[in-house]
Amino acid sequence: MRRQGGFGPKGSAAVILKWIGSAIVIVSCGGMGFYFGAEVERRIRELRQLREIMFLLRGDVRYMRSPLPEAIGRIGERESGMWGRFFTSVAEELAGFDVPDFGQVFGRRINEIRKETALNRQDLELLVRFGEMLGKMDMEMQLNAFDWYLEQSGERLDKLVGQADKQITLHKSMGILAGVFLLIVLL
């Protein structure tokens, strides 16, 4: 028994559509896999960039004794992209002297970039906790806060880099496999 649409002009059009549909499913799912793989790479880049920024900020605070709005404003000018904008916005809000706590301003601005950044929830929480330590007490305390953040983020980065290849391959394969699975279910 011939299946409807198997042959003839209508049948061949349906086959073509099926092929096109299949290709779309595979490409979309595969694309998702590649996207998540790229996000892992972006998270690594962002963590590295943030650590570099914190090294610079630490130096500015330690050797120049710059107040936070000034040091952060300079970082904002120096860095491009999202983190440059982030630090500029923190410095601008601090300059207004309308919020009594540095951590509050820092935490709120981090919340605003949650959707934009590739950092995960734990990375951002670490950053928020670091912000809560800044500006308080003496120089020793500031340097301890920087060292704490650099150590914690360093551990996270090392772990991530160690697993990155596996994670990226996994995301890509899972994407393609998810596409194949969907195709089997749909066909």
Add this chain to the structure above:
Amino acid sequence: MEGVVRVLATGLRGMVLKSGLTKEDVQEIRLRVGGPLIVNVKGQECFLTKDGKISSKCEEAYRVSRSEMRETVEYISNYSMYAFEEELRQGYITVAGGHRIGICGKTISEGGKVRSMKYISFLNIRIAHEVKGCADKVLPYLREGGQIKNTLFVASPGGGKTTMLRDVIRQLSCSGTTVGVVDERSELAACYQGMPQNDVGPRTDVLDCCPKAEGMLLLIRSMAPELVAVDEIGSAEDVRALHYAIGCGCRLMATVHGASLEELRKKPVLGELMQEELFERYVLLERKSDGCGVRAVLDQKGVRL
């Protein structure tokens, strides 16, 4: 006034702004936790009420809360207490605009020296006033035959020494003298990120936040000033640096706390300076609403000119 009050907690800021007082009127704003909000207007103590009215009755005054004090300290320190450790040890922070804020609380000592301060509960915001032209009357006495006389400005706190010295610097700089200013407390030039916020003249170099003695030597070596100006001298180190400056052929202008020459003579370090007749002019100042009341100009012997 907005520039000055921006370091106050937002609630207090509103009250001072509502009062309609201008920067020129106000000399000091005093904050004490649980105490009345006090404003010194043209030498007169006034109280500010919650709705920003000026009152002479203490019981009507607004009481400053602990959280408002904490918020004000955050703004004064620019969210960065660590950056002002040295200033805190000395009991004051100078904010943008050259306004000096005296700080009191519980000190943390180490080895008999003040290391830091906590529970900051008392603040005295001294508003800096730039009065251009206030040195017009004294300037003719400070020059003789084209040469600038080494001059010491003497007044009690709030007597206008810094205001007077700033205007002298500006006028001499405008008339062609290269001036080097060691601005240890950022009150003379009120530098913000290295740029003077007060007018100190076109031929003036400023070494900001630098200890006076070290700063004088540094300035002389690096900028070759004809005149070196410093605020509030007093230590033996300062005096050594003054001698060095004189030895290098520089002229000097400085300020010092004191009510009279007799009082200065009794001070160990300054007394010796006076005996040596290092300063050729003494300008005695007194507290006035515009910060520039000249009581007398004396020569090196203490004779009135």
